[in-house]
Amino acid sequence: MTVLSVNVNKIAVLRNSRGGFEPDVVRAARTCLDAGAHGITVHPRPDARHIRADDVFALAEVTREYGVEFNLEGNPFAPPREGYPGFLALCERVRPAQATLVPDGDAQLTSDHGFDFARDAAALRPLVARLKALxxxxxxxxxxxxxENSDDMRHAAAIGADRVELYTGPYAEAHAAGDAGAMLSRFAATARRAQAAGLAVNAGHDLSQDNLGEFLRTVPNVLEVSIGHALISEALYAGLDPTVRRYLAILASA
Structure with missing residues (x-):
């Protein structure tokens, strides 16, 4: 069954908007894990717009306590700055079960594209090797x-990665417009190419209760979904515990 890693960035956004400690990112993560989530994801940005380095350290302890996956996302090329030691430095400190590399910059509101693997291979390869050594x-x-003849997934495999995380924003947009068929075919084809190249497949971005089931029924062998914005938004109305359980039910049925 596909596993669920809950991204708690949005809890930190709300906390930072007021200052102080509420809502508590660690308490939110514990609530998700108590409800049955299989792991926790965070994406600390250099500008500390949501998750901060101290949150990363605290959540690493929580996931170790629960014996679940900690998935740390970030741009490995972003230079350190005050309060942000750099992505690899964070990974060296907390040793996450999974490091997800994302090509985002400060100007981006959210992650909105994947790597160009042919162009970025030489720069990524030594960083991937350092992370795997951890x-x-x-x-x-x-x-x-x-x-179907794209070499993108073969390039990703040659870099040394274990998995790719498919950026699902375009699928979510197509689904919301009522015309997801062509996009689902595109994602299914990409997943098959990744698997043929020896890569496992994760997925994330704008997945929700409305669109997750159809995605998983069509795209083969997705091992993990990372869901944050939609899940936290839905939890404002239904509560965090029942919302996580609803996602788990979708995973089980798909």
Whole structure:
């Protein structure tokens, strides 16, 4: 069954908007794990717009306590700055079960594209090797491509990654517009190419209760979904515990 890693960035956004300690990111993570979530994801940004380095350290302890996956996302090329030691430095400190590399910059509101694996291979390869030396599973953020002859997934595998995380924003947009068929075919084809290249497949971004089931029924062998914005938004109305349980029910039925 596909596993659920809950991204708690949005809890930190709300906390930071007021200052102080509420809502508590660690308490939110514990609530998700008590409800049955299989892991916790965070994406600390250099500008500390939501998750901060101290949150990363605290959540690493929580996931170790629960014996679940800690998935740390970030741009490995972003330079350190005050309050942000750099992505690899964070990974060296907390040794996450999974490190997901994402090509985002400060100007981006949210992650909105994957790597160009042919262009970025030389720069990524030594970073992936450093992370794997820390015993982190490495996943690379990737776009879906409808070109059956594309070498994108072979390039990703040659970089040394264990998985790709398919950026599902375009699928979510197509689903919301009522026309997801072509996009689902694109994602399914990309997943098959990744698996043929020896890569496992994760997925994330704008997945929700409305669109998750159809995605998992169509795209083969997705091992993990990372869901934050939609889940936290839905939890404002239904509560965090029941919302996580609803996602788990979707995973079980798909």
């Amino acid at each position: 015993h982190c599973r490495v996943s690379l953020f990737a776009d879906a491509d409808d070109d």
